[in-house]
Amino acid sequence: MASKMASCIFCKIVKGEIPCFKLFESDKTLAFLDIMPLSRGHALVIPKVHGEKLTDIPDDHLTEILPIAKKLVIATGAQEYNILQNNGKGAHQEVGHVHFHMIPKPNAQEGLGIGWPQQKTDMDKLKALFEEIKSKM
Structure with missing residues (x-):
């Protein structure tokens, strides 16, 4: 894990080794402009603790994320927008x-483009899946 952290570009940004256009910083969270934006105002919000996937981050390092994303929406004046987090x-x-x-997402050309390949579902299988997931919550 230490070697991944040492080479992680976001960890380097957190440590101040790589500059960024910092929009917000607290002891647990950092927000900055994306340097390869999909649209004007595209920003990133990251926990300062290193973890590859959402399940690797302690809950107390996630509490500020959505409130900060909301502040970014307001600050940029975005009327339509996506909040996105990918894992893997x-x-x-x-x-x-x-x-x-x-x-x-100011217009059809800028911002995130999404495909949404919906699948037909069997209600009995969906109910079984519901029971399985609910039992683990």
Whole structure:
């Protein structure tokens, strides 16, 4: 884990080794502009503690994330926007440190484009899945 942290670009940003356009900082959270934005105002909100996936981050390091994303929405004036968090390469995660995107969607060309491949469901199978997940909550 130490070697992953040492090479992690977001950990380097947290430590001040790489500069960023810092929008917010607390003891547990950092928000900054994305340097390869999908639209004007595209920003990232990250926990300062290193973890590759959401399940690797302690709950108390996640409490500020959505309130900060909300402040970014207000500060940018975005009327339509996406809050996005990817886990794993197959789910389009590029940097192996948990990060949340706030991506303004000002028009059809800018911002996040999404495919939503809905699948038909069998209600009996859905009920069984519901019972399985609910029992583990």
